[in-house]
Amino acid sequence: MxxxxxxxxxxxxxxxxxxxxxxxxxxxxxxxxxxxxxxxxxxxxxxxxxxxxxxxxxxxxxxxxxxxxxxxxxxxxxxxxxxxxxxxxxxxxxxxxxxEGSKTFMKDLLHKYNIPTAAYAKFDDYTSALQYLQQQSMPIVIKADGLAAGKGVTVAHTMDEAVDALQSIMQDKVFGEAGSKVVIEEFLAGQEMSILAFVDGETVRPMAAAQDHKPAYDNDLGPNTGGMGTYSPLPHIQQSIIDEAIETIIVPTAKAMVAEGRSFSGVLFAGLMISPDGTPKTIEFNARFGDPETQVVLPRLQSDLLEIFLATVNGTLADIEIQWSEQAAVCVILASGGYPAAYAKGLPISGLEHTDEQALVFHAGTALSTDGEVVTNGGRVLGVVGLGTDIATARAKAYEHAEKITFEGKHQRSDIAAKAMQDQ
Incomplete structure (x- = not known):
């Protein structure tokens, strides 16, 4: 085929x-x-x-x-x-x-069907949004309603930051029409978790859980990005919590979409927050594979991905079993200098010739120059994935391999999967 x-x-x-x-x-x-x-x-x-x-x-x-x-x-x-x-x-x-295309729709759906998520308010005009915002306590989350390449979310720790974010989205239109509406949301503290699932209507087949690192810099500092690294599995999060998230959030959401006449077929990706008491709540839903979650989840898939896709298209997803490996995977993103703000393109990349069975390199923002050389062509340039029997081994392999690859201005976080290491 x-x-x-x-x-x-x-x-x-x-x-x-x-x-x-x-x-x-x-x-x-x-x-x-x-x-x-x-x-x-x-x-x-x-x-x-x-x-x-x-x-x-x-x-x-x-x-x-x-x-x-x-x-x-x-x-x-x-x-x-x-x-x-x-x-x-x-x-x-x-x-x-x-x-995924409208955070307002997503939040209203979850509220209607009593699916756990943060408290929120939605606005389509700046003045009303500002008045509401000025009555809230910090920190708070400001979200552009539409798609913004993973960058339309600000966690504001001061009122000045919150007002600046609101103005950037609604008045300065930094995300274009995606910012014509906003969601202002309660800040949730805890551990983030990503669960992707193969879905066809009410049939849900969850994938291995992962954890992303959105902020640009170590210790979760700096602006949000499309993702600076991820890892799977999550040894520091109990399986019972993962199971609860699937049963109280992902499965009910799939059923809610069917009830709304919007039956979902494809990959449904839940971004979740696990509160200190272990309760999962929904941060966001995406309508496709996550990036960079996919880079650590699919290497752990033992079943045939094409068979899963075809079963979904043919309406037989409920009939197949999906197997996952016990191995761990850690992905470190190599980004262009300046990302997620302005960055240069066309910079030569060296070190890609180094190969290792326990290290994978997935290209994100790369291109071939006129003379056939691999060069940078985006903010997130490469995802270096280490594989191993546990997170520590996979993490060491990812960073070892990442050091072999160089380009001018290369930026990476040094603490990908550190949370899993601290809590073990």
Whole structure:
């Protein structure tokens, strides 16, 4: 079977790496792809928002399955376009992808169905939002309603920070129309946890849990990013808490979407906070694989990813068993200097030739120069994944391998998975 994967980041590289291991996978295409993906798939110069061109290509090449990676095309209805042309596609339709595309919709859904989440208020005008904000205690969370590449959330510790964030979103429009509405949310303290699940309607098959590191700098300081690293499993979080999160949050949300006439098919990704008393609450939902969570979750998948995708598309996800490895995985993101603010592109990357069975390198923001050299092409450049029998071993391998890769201005956090180490 020939497959087309839409996207060009670290998530898509990990998806393609996993799909390539399936005996059913023949040729894999990726649009637009990146320098690392090009080693596993044929990259096609079509952008993720060029729906007609993508569908035309899929028809011309007679691909058996299209897999959608990023959030923007899902929110804009790419799955509906492929379904209309009767091209098999993996991912949620536009009306279901709204669970990520609008934080207001997501919060209202959870409130309606009594699914645990933080207290919140929503606003579509700056004056009302400001008046409400000035009556709140700090810290508080300010969120742009729409998609903002993982950067539309501010945890404000002072009123000045909160007002600045609100003004940036609603008045300065730093996130464009994504900031036409805001959600102002109670700050939740505790341990963060990500649980991704393969979902088809009310059928939920959870993946291995992971923990992301959003802030740019060590000790969770600095602005939020798309994610600076992640790890799986979570030895410091009891399995009973993970099970509770699945049963009280993810499963009820899948059922709520069906009840709302928005049946979800694809990967439903819950960003959760575990309070000090062990109670999980919802921070956010995403309508696709997380990035960089995918880079540590899929290396632990022992089942055939293509079989899972096909079972979902064919409505038989409930009939298959999914197996996970006991090994640990830790991902360290190598970012461009200045990220998540302005950064340079086109800088040569060295050290990629170093290979190791216990270390994987997933390309995110890379490209090939005119002379065939791999260069930087984004804020998050590479995800270096270490594998091992436990978190400590995997973490050591990830950092060991990360040190071998260099480019001008390279930035990485030095404390990825440190929380798991401290609590063991």
């Amino acid at each position: 020939d497959i087309l994967v839409v996207g060009g980041g670290g998530r898509e590289h990990a998806i393609i790496w996993s799909l390539a291991q399936s005996p059913k996978a023949d040729k894999i295409y990726c649009a637009p792809g990146n320098a690392g993906i090009a080693q596993l798939a044929e990259c096609v110069p079509i952008q993720v928002n060029e729906f007609k061109k993508l569908a035309d290509f899929a028809e011309e090449q007679k691909v058996g399955l299209v897999v959608i990676g990023p959030d923007d095309p899902l929110a804009d209805g790419i799955v509906d376009v492929f379904e209309h042309r009767q091209i098999p596609v993996y991912g949620p339709r536009k009306n279901a992808a709204l669970i």
